[in-house]
Amino acid sequence: MERGNRIPGQGKGLGRGGGQGRNKGGAFGPGGYCVCAKCGKKVPHEQGVKCTMLKCPDCGHTMIREELLKK
Numbered sequence: 567m568e569r570g571n572r573i574p575g576q577g578k579g580l581g582r583g584g585g586q587g588r589n590k591g592g593a594f595g596p597g598g599y600c601v602c603a604k605c606g607k608k609v610p611h612e613q614g615v616k617c618t619m620l621k622c623p624d625c626g627h628t629m630i631r632e633e634l635l636k637k
């Protein structure tokens with residue numbers, strides 16, 4: 567349950583919940599990967615940026631969420 571990424575010395579804000587960890591704009595939550603639908607290139611998903619808004623760095627094709635490929 568420890569997040570362990572707090573910056574020490576900023577003792578305020580305890581109990582307000584970091585705002586990370588539960589769906590924040592993305593249907594699949596933070597983390598994961600975007601995969602090129604064409605060549606299979608995989609890049610880390612950036613929070614707040616939809617995979618479908620990305621273009622594959624290799625071939626320029628639209629990226630999609632990894633979870634959607636595995637179906």
Ligand SMILES: [Zn+2]
Pocket residue numbers: 602603604605606607622623624625626627
């Ligand atoms: Zn590609």
